[in-house]
Amino acid sequence: MCSSSVIYGHKVDLIAMLDTTVVQEFQEIVGTNHALQEEALTATYTADWTGRFQGKSPMVLRPADTSQVSELVKLAARAGLSIVPQGGNTGLVGGSVPLNEEIVISTLRMDHCEPVDVLAQQVTVGAGTTLANAQAHVSPFNLDIGVDLAARDSCTIGGMIATNAGGINVVRYGPMRDQLLGIEAVLSDGSIISHLEGLEKDNTGYNFPGLLAGSEGTLAIITKARLRLHPRLNERCSAMIAFKTVDDAVVATSQLRRTLPALQAVEVIFGEAMSLVSDHIGASVPVGLGSQAWLIVEVAAANDPTDQLANAIDDLGPLAADVAVGLDTATRNGLWEYREKITEAIATQGTPHKLDVTLPASRLSEFVNEVPSLISTVDGQATAVMFGHLGDGNVHVNILGADGNEPDEGVDDAVLNYVAELGGSISAEHGIGTAKREFLHLNRTEAELAAFRAIKRGLDPRGILNPNVLLPPEDS
Numbered sequence: 001m002c003s004s005s006v007i008y009g010h011k012v013d014l015i016a017m018l019d020t021t022v023v024q025e026f027q028e029i030v031g032t033n034h035a036l037q038e039e040a041l042t043a044t045y046t047a048d049w050t051g052r053f054q055g056k057s058p059m060v061l062r063p064a065d066t067s068q069v070s071e072l073v074k075l076a077a078r079a080g081l082s083i084v085p086q087g088g089n090t091g092l093v094g095g096s097v098p099l100n101e102e103i104v105i106s107t108l109r110m111d112h113c114e115p116v117d118v119l120a121q122q123v124t125v126g127a128g129t130t131l132a133n134a135q136a137h138v139s140p141f142n143l144d145i146g147v148d149l150a151a152r153d154s155c156t157i158g159g160m161i162a163t164n165a166g167g168i169n170v171v172r173y174g175p176m177r178d179q180l181l182g183i184e185a186v187l188s189d190g191s192i193i194s195h196l197e198g199l200e201k202d203n204t205g206y207n208f209p210g211l212l213a214g215s216e217g218t219l220a221i222i223t224k225a226r227l228r229l230h231p232r233l234n235e236r237c238s239a240m241i242a243f244k245t246v247d248d249a250v251v252a253t254s255q256l257r258r259t260l261p262a263l264q265a266v267e268v269i270f271g272e273a274m275s276l277v278s279d280h281i282g283a284s285v286p287v288g289l290g291s292q293a294w295l296i297v298e299v300a301a302a303n304d305p306t307d308q309l310a311n312a313i314d315d316l317g318p319l320a321a322d323v324a325v326g327l328d329t330a331t332r333n334g335l336w337e338y339r340e341k342i343t344e345a346i347a348t349q350g351t352p353h354k355l356d357v358t359l360p361a362s363r364l365s366e367f368v369n370e371v372p373s374l375i376s377t378v379d380g381q382a383t384a385v386m387f388g389h390l391g392d393g394n395v396h397v398n399i400l401g402a403d404g405n406e407p408d409e410g411v412d413d414a415v416l417n418y419v420a421e422l423g424g425s426i427s428a429e430h431g432i433g434t435a436k437r438e439f440l441h442l443n444r445t446e447a448e449l450a451a452f453r454a455i456k457r458g459l460d461p462r463g464i465l466n467p468n469v470l471l472p473p474e475d476s
């Protein structure tokens with residue numbers, strides 16, 4: 001793989017070339033309206049959702065279909081240009097923006113959904129389809145996409161595959177990788193691989209969907225995906241349960257997972273996050289003011305699962321300090337608002353460092369209780385805002401510095417080392433991106449990193465696909 005300095009040095013000359021032949025060739029492929037160069041037009045593609053990672057790009061290209069992506073990649077490869085693939089640009093680890101003046105290939109125009117295959121319960125969609133549009137496309141057939149998350153109106157199926165997105169229903173359906181039955185993608189030499197038949201059983205060699213899930217744009221540009229669909233479960237009931245201690249919430253989560261066959265989601269909001277989000281949405285804490293943790297539990301089934309949830313909550317006994325139940329859509333949405341608006345509420349406070357981690361169940365409460373004091377030893381003015389998907393052991397640790405500034409860089413190091421010490425993962429669902437690549441060694445051995453590099457070299461020998469993410473620079 002090329003080192004980043006070589007790629008960068010290479011590019012300085014080539015940017016000059018972009019003014020002439022290369023620009024024209026790019027324009028011919030996608031049309032001048034979709035080859036953006038002016039900074040006013042490229043700005044939304046070069047800064048990430050959090051505002052923490054900002055880059056620059058000589059050109060943002062918006063292809064209409066797979067063959068245009070292939071032509072763009074061939075041209076970029078010939079010209080020695082590096083590429084950042086981008087979907088909805090909602091990623092939270094800085095992986096979707098051009099940090100070293102790469103060109104950006106945006107998939108947003110590739111949003112065609114093919115007819116739903118009701119017989120097989122599958123659908124093929126363009127990589128640029130937003131999650132919300134994919135959900136709307138399959139819902140008339142009483143079918144649903146297995147992954148759901150709060151960025152659904154903007155995040156794309158291609159981006160969700162590239163990050164192996166998790167979200168709120170992993171406890172039932174698994175992450176994005178588990179939804180994939182086939183993939184189409186453009187490799188770094190412009191060749192197209194396409195395997196979209198959607199056969200449930202197909203042991204004909206290496207599994208490209210599995211390999212590309214979580215590859216963060218470093219191995220190929222995903223152009224289409226064949227997704228497994230699930231029966232849409234219209235009968236739903238949600239509850240918010242308050243707990244006096246984090247440990248009580250962890251024990252209750254385990255019990256609910258054992259006793260609730262219709263369990264669809266178990267989300268958690270810890271103290272600081274609850275006060276921030278209730279201020280943000282202008283509402284009071286619905287139950288258990290002063291508690292340390294709140295679970296939002298949702299059950300979904302073909303027949304009304306309310307009694308199932310009520311019995312399971314009864315069985316929690318004194319573990320549950322207080323409960324609010326949402327039976328109809330309006331009250332259910334009201335409870336979910338506290339969970340879904342947290343990321344937005346944090347963004348109003350400044351630019352956080354977002355650490356998305358998984359802990360073994362047995363170490364979860366110890367971690368959540370220790371993190372605030374651990375952070376204060378590094379940055380006395382930093383605050384930790386924590387929430388997450390407790391059903392999967394996934395905690396989002398958002399660290400805000402004083403007065404909206406970023407916290408001291410050392411907080412990432414302290415928290416991620418602590419995660420590794422407790423046997424957890426430094427990235428649960430957001431990926432490694434650029435934010436965490438220097439920490440990858442905490443979870444991956446030298447042998448694993450060598451195998452990663454061999455795969456990268458094999459599929460992208462010039463290192464032109466998203467060179468700033470996932471793998472640490474070789475000299476680090």
Ligand SMILES: Cc1cc2nc3c(=O)[nH]c(=O)nc-3n(C[C@H](O)[C@H](O)[C@H](O)COP(=O)(O)OP(=O)(O)OC[C@H]3O[C@@H](n4cnc5c(N)ncnc54)[C@H](O)[C@@H]3O)c2cc1C
Pocket residue numbers: 049084085086087088089090091092095096107127148149150151154155156157158159160161162163164165166167168216217218220221222223343344429430466469
């Ligand atoms: C409010 C909010 C809530 C969120 N909640 C969750 C959550 O619950 N769970 C979760 O997992 N994430 C969550 N996220 C993070 C984010 O939405 C996901 O990571 C999502 O999968 C990114 O999709 P995207 O289309 O925006 O990808 P982008 O941000 O555009 O890109 C993300 C990465 O994928 C690569 N990429 C994008 N498209 C392609 C493609 N077609 N081919 C190859 N590589 C590609 C990019 O290069 C980049 O490395 C949340 C974000 C926000 C803002």
